[in-house]
């Protein structure tokens with residue numbers, strides 16, 4: 002016996018002598034035509050049927066084994082026999098070959114008109130004839146059965162198997178290429194789909210299937226009768242593989258050389274062409290004839306391959322032993338669509354498109370586009386949702402989550418919790434309504450069923466009325482349900498203040514999936530809405546892509562940097578598309594150009610972020626609820642650093658708290674000398690740099706075996722050594738006090754940041770003109786003029802002119818400049834500072850540089866309220882200001898200030914310019930001040 006085969010018990014089986022050069026191989030289904038002069042087959046069949054009936058076998062004759070044995074020919078030292086010449090009565094046992102294949106008769110295919118018929122047999126395993134036990138009316142013999150016994154540890158076999166797979170795939174590849182070449186009518190081509198399936202089939206085979214794959218491939222290729230007999234006689238798997246590989250190499254070589262392939266099989270004309278059958282099988286068209294497709298070993302071959310659920314090619318995913326990938330692409334798509342539970346409209350479209358796809362030739366370029374579209378439809382989470390974790394514990398859990406992740410931000414957290422509370426309330430109302438609906442529906446059901454559980458045929462009049470009442474009640478209750486139109490939240494604040502991470506915390510507190518869509522720099526509406534399918538390489542928009550990615554219909558979407566999305570331009574208006582996304586009234590039927598079926602976005606919780614509200618189009622802003630996330634004070638930053646950023650960076654950089662330790666001084670040093678920002682992003686970066694530097698130090702000390710020299714605790718000197726020279730110094734320290742320079746305060750709308758601003762006024766000989774530089778807006782220019790008018794009007798009272806009638810601007814011009822780069826400045830809030838700067842210049846008295854001021858000025862010198870007090874004062878404190886003059890009307894804003902600011906700054910409220918200058922220069926006597934103030938007060 003061959004080393005790679007094992008024998009089983011001998012068994013006695015009827016023999017079907019194979020004529021016409023056909024050779025059945027194990028795992029292959031073959032159609033054996035039976036000519037009228039073959040008397041042996043009818044009697045063989047009769048016996049088989051009788052045996053099957055005696056066994057009461059449910060699968061009929063399939064259970065009765067037979068053996069297909071080729072007749073001997075020259076290759077085996079005997080004669081070659083043609084089908085028509087074959088006469089069983091003239092055949093004796095010497096004409097029957099030594100080797101054959103145990104087979105099952107899987108069907109009988111008859112032609113009622115001609116009386117001809119064919120047997121459908123499936124090869125199971127190789128057999129060797131031991132002894133002929135009967136010759137008439139049909140041959141029967143005692144045979145020994147052999148099955149492949151493959152050792153998976155056999156290295157040589159592994160190599161041969163790899164080679165077999167390789168050359169098999171090459172054959173498919175060559176077939177595929179040759180199919181693309183135009184050929185005469187009727188010539189056989191291998192469809193790309195089949196080729197792919199075939200490739201897949203080959204690559205799926207494992208070492209244990211080595212012999213089976215060799216048989217499979219031998220059946221596919223062009224080979225002479227003798228060569229096929231040699232394959233049949235190759236009991237040893239290695240021997241068989243080497244024979245088949247040689248045949249395959251020859252086939253591939255000849256195909257490569259010839260462009261024209263008309264047929265690749267030498268099977269007789271009336272036998273089934275395997276390629277043809279493969280095409281049919283894989284396309285699953287409704288062909289009548291069973292294919293000559295090899296079945297996996299041990300697999301039952303059903304008589305109808307196309308409908309039998311045991312057919313591996315038809316098995317559904319998940320069924321045991323099923324090769325789901327073997328399903329046709331169409332089936333997979335259909336199943337995907339089914340699983341996606343599309344809403345009615347989408348379903349209609351999907352079915353229509355699937356139908357179109359079925360009619361398309363897979364070689365058409367459009368085929369793939371069409372397929373991708375249907376796949377995208379199936380991948381959109383139409384109905385899949387994650388459970389909102391909105392129970393009694395929600396608010397508590399959300400609070401803890403927000404507090405754990407963020408320091409401070411009380412107002413933002415409060416607003417987010419309010420939002421969650423509303424969401425929960427809505428849901429509990431809905432749950433209650435659902436409960437009531439259920440009770441009414443149960444009532445309805447009991448009304449319509451008899452006691453024995455069967456449905457009543459007709460209702461009594463009073464029952465009919467009761468039913469109508471119930472239906473009306475259900476209607477009313479359903480209307481009571483709160484539609485979950487989640488408001489869109491907009492988090493506005495400077496960069497790095499935790500807007501993104503707040504949104505992330507909300508998502509995790511709700512147990513929803515989180516997805517970030519970056520809108521910065523989007524100019525093309527199609528990026529949000531997708532491209533129409535008529536465009537080449539069209540894709541769905543960011544929203545649909547996001548839905549596909551998260552795979553649920555109720556995620557949290559963060560629309561990051563909504564203020565930086567472009568407005569109407571060359572490529573449509575992205576903000577108009579956003580409007581549709583964000584409007585709770587519209588977003589239950591969002592329209593993506595690519596998908597072109599309305600998509601319900603109402604269950605998505607949108608949270609948008611922006612740095613600057615001013616650039617958000619008004620209609621968009623109108624749809625959102627704003628939550629302001631202000632910048633942090635140094636104190637807050639210190640806490641954030643100690644509690645969140647340092648532990649995070651220590652972890653991220655592979656250190657631990659016993660290897661690197663920060664203290665408050667170190668953190669303050671980093672905040673004050675290396676960062677200047679409203680948020681904490683740079684701070685986090687710098688802390689990261691320090692951790693990395695310490696990691697290097699630690700690793701070096703460890704490598705040198707000098708761990709005792711390593712110091713975990715950081716000090717201020719370490720910071721200077723690690724982070725280099727200080728990046729920022731106190732701005733105020735740069736300035737020495739000079740007449741004509743005043744420190745103003747600004748809150749930049751871009752970035753929500755506050756800072757100080759120097760107003761410089763210089764005087765020069767001239768004719769009373771005023772020059773303004775420093776990127777000043779119109780309102781600011783006007784406030785300079787108002788300030789100048791007041792100073793000119795009160796020049797004498799201020800002691801700037803000798804006589805009441807003199808013009809302070811006579812023979813001089815002034816130049817007002819607001820340095821600090823290209824930052825655009827506008828707004829009236831520097832009016833007071835302008836007036837003070839002019840007075841300082843004309844009177845030659847400097848204003849203390851640590852004093853800053855903000856306030857609008859009226860023509861009569863009154864100081865009125867301004868906005869952005871918190872940012873301005875935080876900025877002022879950061880810049881080293883000690884005293885600030887604020888309008889008296891802004892007293893209420895001071896209450897909300899962080900303690901650190903209140904304690905760090907002396908805040909003086911003033912109502913009039915006179916009041917301001919009396920605080921600035923307390924020792925100076927202005928000649929007309931008392932009279933002017935008295936006059937001013939009497940006019941109030």
Ligand SMILES: Nc1ncnc2c1ncn2[C@@H]1O[C@H](COP(=O)(O)OP(=O)(O)OP(=O)(O)O)[C@@H](O)[C@H]1O
Pocket residue numbers: 406407408409410494495496497498499500501502503561610611612641645646680681682685
């Ligand atoms: N209050 C805070 N407590 C703890 N960590 C914070 C806090 N604020 C910000 N952070 C941290 O600062 C980093 C930057 O925050 P985030 O990315 O959320 O900023 P952002 O406001 O979204 O900025 P941008 O506008 O630039 O997108 C994150 O690592 C975040 O965890």
